[in-house]
Amino acid sequence: QQEWDRFLERTHLTHQRWDRLEERQRASLLAPYIVSHRSAQAQRLSKTEGGYLISHLRMSEPFDVYRLARRAMATWAMREPPKAAWPATPELTESLAAFFCLAGEPGGAVACLLCFSCLLRMGEALSASWESLYIPAADDPRQEGALHLPSTKRGEAYVPITDPALLEILRRQRARARKAGSKRICGIRYGRFRSVLLAGLKAL
Numbered sequence: 347q348q349e350w351d352r353f354l355e356r357t358h359l360t361h362q363r364w365d366r367l368e369e370r371q372r373a374s375l376l377a378p379y380i381v382s383h384r385s386a387q388a389q390r391l392s393k394t395e396g397g398y399l400i401s402h403l404r405m406s407e408p409f410d411v412y413r414l415a416r417r418a419m420a421t422w423a424m425r426e427p428p429k430a431a432w433p434a435t436p437e438l439t440e441s442l443a444a445f446f447c448l449a450g451e452p453g454g455a456v457a458c459l460l461c462f463s464c465l466l467r468m469g470e471a472l473s474a475s476w477e478s479l480y481i482p483a484a485d486d487p488r489q490e491g492a493l494h495l496p497s498t499k500r501g502e503a504y505v506p507i508t509d510p511a512l513l514e515i516l517r518r519q520r521a522r523a524r525k526a527g528s529k530r531i532c533g534i535r536y537g538r539f540r541s542v543l544l545a546g547l548k549a550l
């Protein structure tokens with residue numbers, strides 16, 4: 347909303363005037379605004395602010411496409427890749443977990459869920475061992491598990507696991523691991539995990 351109000355102020359528009367414009371006219375105002383303010387010395391528009399503006403319009407006006415403005419933002423993102431990855435959402439995480447299962451790698455699905463629910467790094471999830479994990483019994487009234495990480499960037503850590511669904515998934519994963527004789531919780535190598543993950547992201 348803040349970026350939308352700023353756009354109206356900088357383009358000397360009002361809400362009433364914007365509502366009276368056709369989609370073609372709106373697009374001819376929005377795209378040049380993004381391009382011109384990207385490199386402006388004063389009132390410079392950041393890539394994040396431009397993304398917020400497009401997101402607001404897509405939410406408030408879902409029938410307007412704004413192809414030219416979205417293309418300008420895509421070109422901007424291509425020329426200046428983000429320094430950090432976008433945060434995952436529950437929907438994306440669950441979809442990736444399902445993709446790993448379809449690829450025959452349930453351990454990769456567990457790794458995705460651990461990274462999202464417990465805020466683990468990929469290497470921490472893939473290297474975690476069963477001896478470092480505490481899972482309460484299914485009939486235990488206190489459904490709280492914990493994962494011991496002996497070495498992280500901040501030293502030793504104990505990560506709580508309180509999601510009942512994740513605890514049940516870990517119980518089933520432990521039963522599979524016992525049959526396979528795996529000492530790692532996820533039981534998938536980094537190279538394999540990365541290749542399936544990239545394929546899943548492209549598919550989604």
